[in-house]
Amino acid sequence: xxxxxxxxxxxxxxxxxxxTAAAHAAARAMARSGTAERNAALEAIARALDSRRGxxxxxNERDLEAGRTTGLDAATLDRLTLTDDRIDAMIAGLRxxxxxxxxxxxxxHLQPRPSGIRVGRMRxxxxxxxxxxxxxxxxxxxxxxxxxxxxxxxxxxGGSEAHHSNRAIGACVAAGLAEAALPGEAAQVVATTxxxxxxxxxxxxxxxxxxxxxxxxxxxxxxxxDSRIPVLKHLDGICHVYIDGAADEERARAIAVNAKTHRLxxxxxxxxxxxxxxxxxxxxxxxxxxxxxxxIELRGCPASQAIVGGMLPATEADWDTEYLGPVxxxxxxxxxxxxxxxxxxxGSHHTDAIVTEDWSRAQRFLREVDSASxxxxxxxxxxxxxxYGLGAEIGISTDKLHARGPVGLEGLTTQKYIVLGEGQIxx
Amino acid sequence: xxxxxxxxxxxxxxxxxxxTAAAHAAARAMARSGTAERNAALEAIARALDSRRGxxxxxNERDLEAGRTTGLDAATLDRLTLTDDRIDAMIAGLRxxxxxxxxxxxxxHLQPRPSGIRVGRMRxxxxxxxxxxxxxxxxxxxxxxxxxxxxxxxxxxGGSEAHHSNRAIGACVAAGLAEAALPGEAAQVVATTxxxxxxxxxxxxxxxxxxxxxxxxxxxxxxxxDSRIPVLKHLDGICHVYIDGAADEERARAIAVNAKTHRLxxxxxxxxxxxxxxxxxxxxxxxxxxxxxxxIELRGCPASQAIVGGMLPATEADWDTEYLGPVxxxxxxxxxxxxxxxxxxxGSHHTDAIVTEDWSRAQRFLREVDSASxxxxxxxxxxxxxxYGLGAEIGISTDKLHARGPVGLEGLTTQKYIVLGEGQIxx
Numbered sequence: 001x002x003x004x005x006x007x008x009x010x011x012x013x014x015x016x017x018x019x020t021a022a023a024h025a026a027a028r029a030m031a032r033s034g035t036a037e038r039n040a041a042l043e044a045i046a047r048a049l050d051s052r053r054g055x056x057x058x059x060n061e062r063d064l065e066a067g068r069t070t071g072l073d074a075a076t077l078d079r080l081t082l083t084d085d086r087i088d089a090m091i092a093g094l095r096x097x098x099x100x101x102x103x104x105x106x107x108x109h110l111q112p113r114p115s116g117i118r119v120g121r122m123r124x125x126x127x128x129x130x131x132x133x134x135x136x137x138x139x140x141x142x143x144x145x146x147x148x149x150x151x152x153x154x155x156x157x158g159g160s161e162a163h164h165s166n167r168a169i170g171a172c173v174a175a176g177l178a179e180a181a182l183p184g185e186a187a188q189v190v191a192t193t194x195x196x197x198x199x200x201x202x203x204x205x206x207x208x209x210x211x212x213x214x215x216x217x218x219x220x221x222x223x224x225x226d227s228r229i230p231v232l233k234h235l236d237g238i239c240h241v242y243i244d245g246a247a248d249e250e251r252a253r254a255i256a257v258n259a260k261t262h263r264l265x266x267x268x269x270x271x272x273x274x275x276x277x278x279x280x281x282x283x284x285x286x287x288x289x290x291x292x293x294x295x296i297e298l299r300g301c302p303a304s305q306a307i308v309g310g311m312l313p314a315t316e317a318d319w320d321t322e323y324l325g326p327v328x329x330x331x332x333x334x335x336x337x338x339x340x341x342x343x344x345x346x347g348s349h350h351t352d353a354i355v356t357e358d359w360s361r362a363q364r365f366l367r368e369v370d371s372a373s374x375x376x377x378x379x380x381x382x383x384x385x386x387x388y389g390l391g392a393e394i395g396i397s398t399d400k401l402h403a404r405g406p407v408g409l410e411g412l413t414t415q416k417y418i419v420l421g422e423g424q425i426x427x
Numbered sequence: 428x429x430x431x432x433x434x435x436x437x438x439x440x441x442x443x444x445x446x447t448a449a450a451h452a453a454a455r456a457m458a459r460s461g462t463a464e465r466n467a468a469l470e471a472i473a474r475a476l477d478s479r480r481g482x483x484x485x486x487n488e489r490d491l492e493a494g495r496t497t498g499l500d501a502a503t504l505d506r507l508t509l510t511d512d513r514i515d516a517m518i519a520g521l522r523x524x525x526x527x528x529x530x531x532x533x534x535x536h537l538q539p540r541p542s543g544i545r546v547g548r549m550r551x552x553x554x555x556x557x558x559x560x561x562x563x564x565x566x567x568x569x570x571x572x573x574x575x576x577x578x579x580x581x582x583x584x585g586g587s588e589a590h591h592s593n594r595a596i597g598a599c600v601a602a603g604l605a606e607a608a609l610p611g612e613a614a615q616v617v618a619t620t621x622x623x624x625x626x627x628x629x630x631x632x633x634x635x636x637x638x639x640x641x642x643x644x645x646x647x648x649x650x651x652x653d654s655r656i657p658v659l660k661h662l663d664g665i666c667h668v669y670i671d672g673a674a675d676e677e678r679a680r681a682i683a684v685n686a687k688t689h690r691l692x693x694x695x696x697x698x699x700x701x702x703x704x705x706x707x708x709x710x711x712x713x714x715x716x717x718x719x720x721x722x723i724e725l726r727g728c729p730a731s732q733a734i735v736g737g738m739l740p741a742t743e744a745d746w747d748t749e750y751l752g753p754v755x756x757x758x759x760x761x762x763x764x765x766x767x768x769x770x771x772x773x774g775s776h777h778t779d780a781i782v783t784e785d786w787s788r789a790q791r792f793l794r795e796v797d798s799a800s801x802x803x804x805x806x807x808x809x810x811x812x813x814x815y816g817l818g819a820e821i822g823i824s825t826d827k828l829h830a831r832g833p834v835g836l837e838g839l840t841t842q843k844y845i846v847l848g849e850g851q852i853x854x
Contacts, residue, residue, distance in 0.1 A: 028771060028797075031794070031795065031797065032794070032795055105794070111816060113814065113815070113816055115814060117802075117805050117809055117814070119809075119814075119815045119816065122793065122794075122801075124794075126827060126828075127797070127827065209828075210828065230657070230826075230828050248850065250850070251849075251850035254850060254852050255850065255852055257852075258852035258853055262852070262853050344455060353846075366845050367458070367459070367532070367549075367551075368455075368458060368459055370455075370458065370551070370554070370843075371843060372843055372844060373843065373844040373845075373846060374549075374843055374844070374845050374846070375544075375845070375846035375847075375848060376845075377847075377849055377850050377851070378544050378846050378847070378848025378850075378851045378852075379848075379852045379853050381853040382542065382544055382546075382846055382848075382851070382853055383844070387540065387542060387544070387546075387853070388540070388546045388844065389538060389546065399657075400553060400554065400636055400841045401553075401636075401637065401657050401828065401841065402828040402829045404841060404842060404843060404844070405844045406844070414827045414828065414831060416797075416798065416799055416801055416831060416832065417799060417800040417801070417810070417815065417831070417832045417833070418793050418800075418801050418802070419780075419800060419801070419802040419803070419805050419809055419810075420802075420803050420804075420805070421802060421803060421804040421805025421806075421809075422678075422804055423675065423677070423678035423681060423682065423804050424804070424805045424806065424809070425682055425684075425685035425686075425689070425805075425806045425808070426685055426689050426806050426808035
């Protein structure tokens with residue numbers, strides 16, 4: 001099966017209506033399917049990717065050729081490139097997802113009620129999920145695997161620069177579905193680079209149940225603004241580590257260094273270090289120099305600057321910045337109340353950690369910090385679907401509703417009430 | 428404490444900005460509060476309502492007077508009226524909610540991970556909830572009770588015809604909060620009837636976390652269309668009962684009669700009866716006449732009409748209509764596949780029931796019907812927060828995300844990940 005023909009501009013509306021309607025119909029078939037069928041499809045997709053490496057390379061070369069012509073930068077061209085290793089990684093990812101437990105069908109809290117009915121909640125697929133992403137073509141396979149495993153249909157719309165690669169991968173996905181006797185329309189790669197297609201997708205209320213944008217802030221904000229359908233958003237990760245007056249110094253240093261320097265360009269890296277005035281004189285010099293040794297620029301409040309020489313001054317804007325790079329803001333605060341106040345005012349509700357040996361302050365931090373992940377004595381870098389044991393991750397949600405924090409298969413499902421009776425009627 | 432002064436049109440934007448900011452700040456205090464404080468506030472609100480019956484009656488009379496002048500119909504005037512019985516019901520409602528278990532703070536699935544961290548999920552308040560409702564002033568107390576119990580702040584915007592009543596109830600709520608040393612701004616009644624206030628509320632992203640419209644379809648659709656904030660929607664209840672070929676006749680008749688006639692104007696009443704052709708000749712005449720005896724008009728497909736004399740013909744539009752009244756659509760279908768097809772094409776994903784003694788068809792129905800409540804051998808009228816054991820109900824959600832079906836206290840909360848460590852860093 002090869003990719004369908006390109007769709008031209010005037011037909012976008014009709015084309016997208018047919019894509020969403022087909023996805024909606026395929027979602028019913030997916031919801032009926034069993035675990036074994038869905039796993040067989042993932043395995044068949046993995047085999048199709050393996051056996052069509054030539055086609056994938058050819059499609060990828062077309063994208064790379066076009067990218068070089070239009071002058072894409074080296075980093076984008078690198079993200080675009082489908083090496084054999086990256087194809088291997090997609091194949092391994094499909095098999096990992098196939099090996100995960102099936103979230104669908106689990107029934108919770110089935111309880112008898114005084115009326116005699118039994119009421120519980122059954123976990124079921126969401127339906128149709130639209131994925132809008134940027135230049136990495138592997139997302140086509142990775143996102144499809146998670147959506148299909150959870151019993152959903154999906155519509156995949158990648159970056160135009162990876163269009164031929166995405167469609168070649170999409171053809172493998174459709175082939176794998178067909179081999180497992182599931183509808184190929186359960187995972188459709190949008191066959192046009194026209195931007196109007198995204199607008200049609202975001203307006204398909206009643207046909208599409210959830211939109212997941214994967215990419216930079218501007219993509220996510222644009223999608224959230226335009227969508228008539230719920231959007232799972234991943235906005236800023238302005239993560240804090242607060243070193244409390246009762247912190248263990250060795251733990252404080254290790255966690256602060258790890259949270260900032262383990263990886264720089266990631267959402268769960270620390271961006272602001274807060275330290276209790278009570279221990280700032282004693283602990284901050286060593287911690288600051290341990291972080292600076294990794295080539296991190298420190299920007300401090302006046303009190304931090306007075307303790308650590310050579311720090312640049314932090315401006316008000318620094319407290320609200322996700323650097324995603326080798327910069328750290330540092331602030332001395334008057335104990336836990338001031339730390340909680342700072343995090344409430346400047347945090348992004350992503351991930352925040354306290355380092356303390358004090359039981360009550362640890363409990364307050366856990367209760368009062370309104371973030372997707374709140375940690376005691378651990379590095380913010382643990383905020384990750386694999387580290388949390390989800391087995392896979394479609395993204396991280398900074399929203400409060402439906403799914404919060406790292407999102408695995410469960411976030412791609414919902415629950416419905418089931419009522420089991422033996423003829424009961426309402427009195 | 429009396430209600431604040433009315434806000435005039437030019438100041439709406441600044442006024443609503445101050446309301447949402449105050450609610451956001453109050454939400455932090457609510458999240459910090461303990462179960463005992465919140466229960467004390469609910470009890471104090473109950474006492475304030477009881478001791479201020481005179482003020483409530485006076486405010487209510489102003490609304491009724493204005494309503495009679497502007498010519499409100501008798502049904503609306505009735506809904507508007509705060510009788511002593513209705514004040515008693517509000518007071519009893521507050522005490523019932525106070526007696527419910529506190530959903531906040533529960534920790535689920537705390538599991539050790541290979542890294543040594545322990546990861547779990549803690550249930551926490553949502554934050555600020557905006558409630559937009561129509562003419563019943565008791566919603567002010569009922570909705571505030573649920574929001575406050577779950578640790579949230581709320582902003583209440585009722586119908587303009589009940590404005591003085593709502594504000595008088597709101598003053599009791601604020602007084603009760605103050606008595607329990609919680610911020611009065613944790614439950615604010617919007618002090619203007621200007622429609623622009625709703626627009627400002629729906630645009631308060633980052634300050635307001637969830638909007639719950641309570642009222643007719645047009646209100647809900649308008650709110651959903653205009654909101655920048657997630658909306659908990661309760662749209663149509665086109666509920667089906669499917670009488671399968673393996674149904675017990677007595678159960679089928681009892682359930683069908685109860686689902687249609689127990690109460691007419693409610694969202695969980697049956698609107699369409701589906702019956703398997705295999706048993707239509709044998710069962711439909713008695714079931715139809717049992718329903719018709721309650722003064723219900725039957726509209727049937729040609730096959731139903733051929734079996735039951737005197738039925739009006741159903742048109743295609745009947746399958747898509749929520750009558751909320753003494754009308755029932757009846758259709759003979761070819762077994763469970765046709766029933767599932769009809770429900771997928773015409774249902775509203777609210778509540779659907781099968782009557783059958785066949786195990787496998789019962790299982791298929793439970794799995795395959797994509798509705799908030801799916802029932803076997805029970806009346807659709809059971810789709811209700813109290814019948815399900817939620818203890819209270821802020822509404823019924825026909826959405827798939829966050830909360831689905833009857834929504835109690837849990838639907839007014841969310842979860843965050845907590846990570847408990849002892850100095851772990853990521854390798």
